[in-house]
Amino acid sequence: MKTVWALLAASTVSLACGANEMSGSIPSGGGSPQQCPIVLSGAVTATFGCDGLGSAAGTYDPSSNVSSVGISRTAGPSEVSGVDVDISFGGAMRTGTFTMADTPSTALSQVTFDGNRSYGAFSATNSIPAQGAYTLNVTHVSTAGMNGSVSLYMVHGTLDATLAPIGNGASGTVTLHATF
Numbered sequence: 001m002k003t004v005w006a007l008l009a010a011s012t013v014s015l016a017c018g019a020n021e022m023s024g025s026i027p028s029g030g031g032s033p034q035q036c037p038i039v040l041s042g043a044v045t046a047t048f049g050c051d052g053l054g055s056a057a058g059t060y061d062p063s064s065n066v067s068s069v070g071i072s073r074t075a076g077p078s079e080v081s082g083v084d085v086d087i088s089f090g091g092a093m094r095t096g097t098f099t100m101a102d103t104p105s106t107a108l109s110q111v112t113f114d115g116n117r118s119y120g121a122f123s124a125t126n127s128i129p130a131q132g133a134y135t136l137n138v139t140h141v142s143t144a145g146m147n148g149s150v151s152l153y154m155v156h157g158t159l160d161a162t163l164a165p166i167g168n169g170a171s172g173t174v175t176l177h178a179t180f
Contacts, residue, residue, distance in 0.1 A: 036180050038073060038083050043165075043172030044117060046080045048073045056085070056180045058141065058153035060093040066107050067093040069136060069155050071180060080115040085159060085178070087111070087136050088123075093153050098136040100124075109134070111161040117170035119163035132173075134161035156180060 036055075038048040060067045071085040088107035089098045103109040103123035111134050112120035121132025140156040159178040165171050 036178075038071070038176065038178040040080065040083075040113065040174050040176055042174045043170070044080065044113075044115070044119070044174050048080075048083060056155040056157070057144075058093050058155040060151040060153070062149055062151075064104075064106060065090060065092075066104055067091065068107075069138065071159070071178060080113055082115075083111075083113045083176070083178075085111050087134065087159075089136075093141055093151065093155075095138045095141060095157075098138070100130055100133060111159070111163060111176060112166070113163070113174075113176075116168065117165070118167045119170055119174045120166045121161045121163050131166075132162050132164040134159060 036050040040046045056069050056071045058067060058069045066088050067090075068086060068088045070087075071083070074082040087098065087109045088104065089102040089109075090104045100109060100121070100123045107123075108125055109123040110120060111132070112118065119132075121134050122128060122130060124130040136157065136159050138155055138157040142154040144152040144154050146152065157180060159176065159180070161176040163174040163176055165173070
């Protein structure tokens, strides 16, 4: 996860889904889905539009046997400055449904957003208990390339999360739904 964001940004700029298909079904028309918003509801409401890619970025690091899926959106609407998703699960990148229970003890999964108030869902680590919850449904994975021994992917699916308050006077919960 330490180098995931740098790898993801470099790997996703010029790629389209449908090439080097691994598993799952190809979105209609063979390309990126037309709908790819991130919607927040509950204590905070906001909608982020598409980032131009219509997919999430994924990695698989064989040295740790951990895959990660990442989504990052900045310059959000109103009081939300950004949404960050970094979800890890054991084993090679694949389609399927993943929850916090699938996060290896050596990794941290998180779904957060910042702004006037901060909320998040985190897997447990040595320094923080688990809070919030998420379900990641990966429906399609396309190979995007390699960076050294790390495999890079374009990932499609959905994410549903319940985010707990983590600071800045936050209270209540926020529900996040993302389609990518």
